[in-house]
Amino acid sequence: MKIKILRSQTNTHQEYTLPDGETTLLKALTHIKATQDATLTFSAGCRASVCGTCAVRVNGREKLSCAYKVQDGDIIEPLQYHPVLRDLKVDKQPAKKTLSTSTAWLHSFQEAAQNHADEKMSERQTDCILCDSCYSACPVLAVNPDFIGPFALTRAYRYSVDKREENVKGIIDNIQSNGVWDCTLCGECTAVCPKGIDPKMDITMLRSTSVQQGYEDPSFSQMSFGTPDFGGGGFGF
Template sequence: MQIKINRQNETVEYNLPFRSTTLLSVLYQIKSCKDNSLTFSSNCRSGVCGACAVRVNGKEVLACSHTVNDGDLVEPLRYHEVQRDLKVNKLKARETLKTSTAWLQQKQETSISSEQIKVTEKQSDCILCDSCYSACPVLEVNPNFIGPFALTRAFRYTADPRESDIKSTIDNIQINGIWDCTLCGECTEVCPQGIDPKMDIMMLRGTSAQFGYSDPNFQAMDFGFGGFG
């Protein structure tokens, strides 16, 4: 079996004896037996920590969960500083959590039903693997876009009954935020936890409308009537 790895903008091919195994096992095999300079990230090896996220054939996956196929092309995540080979610096992406102020602003005492817990139960499963961030096409044209996982986190807290100041978070995700999303669903497709950032962003748009916000791009559309009036 042969796989290719993008290393410092150079594609290196490796021939391996494996037929069916995880990508992470293959990476360790290469590092142990063929090239000990190969650099990548891993931790739990169980699909829990998200450290080993990479791109395979143009799609974001967890290396510890992806079954290797002959001819696979492995690359680092997009929109991250590549430190070496498949290892990237995730600090810039983490800053989006600060931009979105995705935490409780003003806590209030309240009772929470099991139904209310289920509303944000899935969003709380985010492992910050950055797969959705790497898959987002908006970041290619707008590097300041807050990004999917930070907006999912924002939804998680604006939908929390303990939050008494939803508007503060809603105010902070208007610019380079929910209206910049194209709703393409690429983030949802690659999430290893089954989270749906696209739907979360749509819910945030609905909450924003309740506070008087609307899509700023809508005002620039003339719908073919620009010459009338």
Template structure:
């Protein structure tokens, strides 16, 4: 069995194929360890728990994001690092920039004034609303699979937006509204400031392609969470900015609908 690995060393990028037929490999991560131990000690990759829990070993196989510790290798597999991450060496990437997006969606929390006790316990119904989203292991697979980031590097990305939905649905969080311009739109909406942070380079930029959902090892559905955030945003008075200038591919003479009044029918 031969595995082709995209190498990145000393400023050079190249492919190298390793024949692991004689090695004992059950998972791709085991194969990488065997290659490093017996063929090329310079091979660099990330790993942690080896049990699909920490997300450290996420990479791409044949153009698809997966966890190396959970993937069974096949002859001819091509392994490469995650997309949109600075490559440090071989399959090891820097995840700092993608995970910085999480800071932008953290709610500014204060004690809920309606509660008479500190940190009120959650009901099972409330906890169920964000139980799945809490299982995110920050592997960055959904971020790497997102086609929006290829054209907009400032896009928040799927796991930041699904985390935003997790906080938005948690009744233990309530936010101060910073100004009247938001207050008059969102006086009855929980976490209005959080909703405000996901409007630009956020929920409306998503194409709803579902690639993030397809590659998530935890079966989280960022696409659905983004759709939920869109619905909450509409309730709060926000709107899809792309709908303000619709076009049907013909010249726009000020009517806003792209029709040419002189073109005839």
């Protein structure tokens, strides 16, 4: 079984041969580093799909190395829109700064009883492991590097529906610029999330809350819906 890995020093794909048999990509990378190429660099953490450290792109799709089963001919590359430190290891700090931009935390705490339905509203969002898969898959970042990004907006949604948050408007105010209205709602973020989170729906809900807070899509006023042409400059005359 053969796979190709993008090497940062040459910016070319280097081919490696693996023993036949089912194995995770992380085990394959570890095998290559131990037996074939000690210079190969990648990131790993918990090895159990709970830390998000080992996310890479496989055949153009974001995957967790510790969970993905290697297939013959796979092409392995680092995450997109991240500075590459070496090979598959990227710098995730610039992406994490979007959490500060979105101010995704409790702004003004108030005592509030939480029932089961309240917990369900943000239960899935709290499973985010900040693997950056959604960030890497987002086409908006290809044209707008200042876009807040899916996981930061999902985190903003998580706190905007928290009954303990007394100042929801404070969160909504901070996701208007390069935020909820810049998303194309393509759903790529939802498709690659290893935890089954739906950032697309979270952003849609944030748009609804934004409207309730007095905001609107800034591009709406620039849209042209055309004008009726009845001919002759009048209605039937």
